[in-house]
Amino acid sequence: MGAIFPVIWHGDRVHLIDQTRLPAAYELKEIRTSAEMATAIRTMIVRGAPAIGVAAAFGMVLGAQEYSGSDRASFLAHLEAVATDLRQTRPTAVNLFWAIDRMLSAAQAETATIEALKDHLLATAQAIASEDVATCQAIGQHGLAALPSTPEKLRLLTHCNAGALATAGYGTALGVVRSAWRANRLERVYADETRPRLQGAKLTAWECVQEGIPVTLLADTMAAHCMQRGMIDAVVVGADRIALNGDTANKIGTYSVALAAQAHDIPFFVAAPLSTIDTKIHTGAEIPIEERHPQEIYQVGFTRIAPAGVDFYNPAFDVTPAHLITGIITELGVFAPADLARGIGAA
Numbered sequence: 001m002g003a004i005f006p007v008i009w010h011g012d013r014v015h016l017i018d019q020t021r022l023p024a025a026y027e028l029k030e031i032r033t034s035a036e037m038a039t040a041i042r043t044m045i046v047r048g049a050p051a052i053g054v055a056a057a058f059g060m061v062l063g064a065q066e067y068s069g070s071d072r073a074s075f076l077a078h079l080e081a082v083a084t085d086l087r088q089t090r091p092t093a094v095n096l097f098w099a100i101d102r103m104l105s106a107a108q109a110e111t112a113t114i115e116a117l118k119d120h121l122l123a124t125a126q127a128i129a130s131e132d133v134a135t136c137q138a139i140g141q142h143g144l145a146a147l148p149s150t151p152e153k154l155r156l157l158t159h160c161n162a163g164a165l166a167t168a169g170y171g172t173a174l175g176v177v178r179s180a181w182r183a184n185r186l187e188r189v190y191a192d193e194t195r196p197r198l199q200g201a202k203l204t205a206w207e208c209v210q211e212g213i214p215v216t217l218l219a220d221t222m223a224a225h226c227m228q229r230g231m232i233d234a235v236v237v238g239a240d241r242i243a244l245n246g247d248t249a250n251k252i253g254t255y256s257v258a259l260a261a262q263a264h265d266i267p268f269f270v271a272a273p274l275s276t277i278d279t280k281i282h283t284g285a286e287i288p289i290e291e292r293h294p295q296e297i298y299q300v301g302f303t304r305i306a307p308a309g310v311d312f313y314n315p316a317f318d319v320t321p322a323h324l325i326t327g328i329i330t331e332l333g334v335f336a337p338a339d340l341a342r343g344i345g346a347a
């Protein structure tokens with residue numbers, strides 16, 4: 001298999017890799033309406049912060065296609081309604097809101113006709129996607145330069161899936177992995193399975209196998225043990241929202257990995273595009289944490305693993321405080337958390 005692109009524009013509709021079917025089956029889900037795109041994001045057919053933003057951008061294009069009138073004001077009102085639906089799909093990944101806002105800004109363009117404006121919206125969504133692939137490749141290169149210089153071939157641990165499937169292509173944390181592999185600087189990836197949705201087992205392991213990258217799958221409880229045994233040289237994870245002080249929201253369990261990395265003096269990197277940095281918030285305490293259905297915890301496949309009468313708590317993300325993060329790898333370069341705001345020109 002060649003490069004992986006989870007969101008593909010196809011004439012007048014979108015084809016999504018159905019990530020709920022991997023690794024058992026590689027299936028494309030056809031999305032023809034903005035409502036179908038909202039459902040696809042909410043049900044994690046497409047997931048991953050940048051990928052959610054790209055999907056929402058094309059959801060706005062589909063929404064524009066659904067308008068058949070000729071009045072600009074009512075067209076813009078229709079787009080705002082579509083944006084509201086898409087905004088309500090998932091609360092944590094700021095890329096979703098960044099992409100929707102960029103599409104609404106594009107809708108303010110002065111064009112001769114509504115049809116020309118629809119074309120402009122499509123071009124904007126396509127730009128968001130192509131820019132994200134280039135951004136991930138830049139993150140990969142900056143991340144490669146930031147990794148420990150020894151050993152020659154590194155053993156990297158990652159959590160969840162911050163790969164091509166979680167972006168427009170190439171990946172953020174897995175973008176660093178891909179760049180290290182292609183530079184002959186990688187021995188193997190240790191992938192946390194990442195309960196409850198198992199993105200590590202189902203998606204990261206799949207991406208590594210597709211690319212021939214040696215990968216060891218770990219139960220989430222094993223990361224600290226592997227660090228204690230000297231099996232891990234560095235940790236690289238993705239992000240869903242980063243505050244200006246560097247506090248980072250990422251998949252649940254990331255904070256635990258960061259604590260273990262600090263305890264064993266192992267570098268812990270966050271890889272994310274600038275579109276993941278929320279310049280409106282100063283600390284991680286302001287990041288909304290999505291809570292998902294308890295069934296994700298009490299059911300594995302078709303098997304219920306907990307008795308009735310049990311309460312559940314299912315936060316999809318946690319916040320790693322900036323002091324546990326060695327560096328934040330962006331397309332502009334790698335920043336210590338304390339330098340992030342100044343580094344991106346937001347100070």
Ligand SMILES: CSC[C@H]1O[C@H](OP(=O)(O)O)[C@H](O)[C@@H]1O
Pocket residue numbers: 047048049050159160161162163166167171172173199237238239240250251252316
């Ligand atoms: C490229 S960052 C992807 C980021 O999003 C994932 O969350 P989800 O699978 O729930 O969308 C996870 O936090 C990844 O690190």
